Amino acid sequence: MAKDFYSILGISKDTSPDDIRRAYRNLSKKWHPDKHKGEKEAEQKFKEINEAYEVLSHPEKKRMYDQFGTTGAPGEGSGSPFGGFDFSGFASGGFGNFSDIFEGVFGGDGRQSTAGRRTTPRELLLEIDFMESVTGVKKTFSLTRWRTCAACELITCSDCGGTGQVVRTAQSLFGVIQQSVLCRVCHGSGKVSRVSCSECKGEGRVQKREEVTVDIPAGIADGQTLRLRGEGDSAPHTQGSDDLFVTVRVEKDRRFKRDGDDIRSSTTLSVLDVLLGTEKSIETVHGTVELKVPAGTQPGQVFRLKGKGMPVLGTIRHGDQYVTVHVDIPKKLSRAERKLVEEWRDVGR
Template identity: 35%
Template sequence: MSRDYYELLGVSRDADAAELKKAYRRLAMKYHPDRNDAPDAEERFKEVTEAWEVLRDPGKRDLYDRYGEAGVRRGGGGEAPFSGFGSFSDAFDVFMREFGGGSFGSEGFGGGFGDMFTQASPNQLRRGSTLKVSVNITLEEAAKGAKRSLRISVLEHCERCEATGAEPGTEAITCETCRGAGELRMVQRSMLGQFVSVRPCAHCGGEGTRVAAECVDCRRSGRVRVERSIEIEIPAGISSDDYLKLRGRGNVGLRGGPPGDLIVGVEVDPHDRFERRGDDLLLDLPITFSQAALGVEMEVPTILGQARLSVPEGIQAGQVLRLRGQGMPKLRAAGRGDQLVRVHTWTPSGLSRRQRESLESLREIEDAPPEPRRGEDPSFWERVKAAFTA
């Protein structure tokens, strides 16, 4: 079905080049798939780009005005036929050629809409800055995942001027100093040859245009600061070394520039029972001398609840037992870490008469502990002897 290019851009048939460019820029920013999740956004982007590519060229526009879409498809009067856009990257190349200072095919378009502007030429759209916030969660929330509602202050496009920076009813004009280039070149000649230095135009801030009347809301910047609430999902297994990157949720750029990202740093609060070691959790477990000597089956706490632990007889203080799959979930893989249980022999104080008599009887028949071997901490054996002789 034949489409009306003027209607697609929302301009009259006698619109001049500046009106066409402004309309195309606004619609291309609106329908770019990286900024618009609608199913038809990519198709709409290609349609408005096709309309712009025809109407911006005086020859093609003349053919279109006389013969409609069929005229530019066939070509005429020596004009090359226009075949439209078969892919999104073709249409994106047109957008970048006009506003981005270069051509980027599908291979270069891998990091999102805003990444194309990180090495911008002086007069192209500039990506907005990245916002950074932090959020604290408990170890239990890190183990199960959590949701948070954050209140952030962010720069967004000014609705009054549609991010142009100009008061409605007025338009940006070409900078008289740099004549729209956005930069000034200075040529210096010396014995070694000619040197050219390039610097942004101070009159227009390197944009190539300036507004005749500033927007009263944004004061020429094309953006205003607003308070926004955002919902974030924190995945299970996250640690204090990780962060969340929300693409396109940061500050927008000046005068229609794409938004930067929002970085959410996560801090997991220390736990009063567990020590985190990667995906494993360490629990210090005090047991009595008789439990250490005879062994015991007991319930121990885990981040998931309770688990049954078998303490073998003759276990030594400081020995570590392992509960498989009872630790933290792995953030980027299936499965969970382990829970490590480090055993400590608890020495009672304030013995009752019966307890003292029992320990006295034990002392008469017990064996002496072995001498420390090379590499072992002698103080450890001293602590063991002190526990038996107290």
């Protein structure tokens, strides 16, 4: 039977990546073999926690797991291409030992298997106001992230001879499998830092609080995500960094409502103005324009202001603005007004 990775980490299906990482960190600290020397149960527990995290922290693996209830993880018995594989050799080496095996099962996602990176993608939310989404805006924020340790002296990984890949032979139910997998020592980079580096204690990366600037393009819509190349975390012992994902939230505006590339707004006119026609100043995101309102305009009638809408992402084009006319009907008339309206009524008879 498949293991329930969610209950192992004590989380649910919609727990956020950050909270998954937090749950994992707490549990792996609690069950770390260093704290439970020689306790078989703790060792098993630690192994399970790592397995669960390897799957649930990886979007593609998590998707497969949610969909099929299996990932080919060790210990899942029949149905797993790795049934019968002996994993005991990897059990006590620290964190994340199983990821190379999962790469084998899933074929990796390119980015991971070539660069050997294994950080959890970072995603941030950034709020901007409506006008900033029209003009585009540069935003700077601080972010604590893992960066490659600059003090580290890199040497060739002896486990894989610098290739980043090792060939693993395993006895399975289907016979002997030979598989080239990511080197678990250098995580595929082919290089390791000397354990003696005092800056990072051999971790190969250090945590830094740094400023990141993101250029939000004009026309960005609420909920769109920008990918900032190399602005995310660095995996241990790798050069370069993963990408950072910034999801933009656009605040609502009380005057303008976005509708695709167009903008919708409304304006209120007096009865006399719609009867006789008028010119009305209309606010647009590109400044005020004069709208010619013809005589006989009806309540609910919509006027188009061409090219006054949102910038269309990546083009010089703009959408339009649509203005809906509301008519303000007076609730009270003065004596003089009433007299005039009555006269008007009598003209029509």
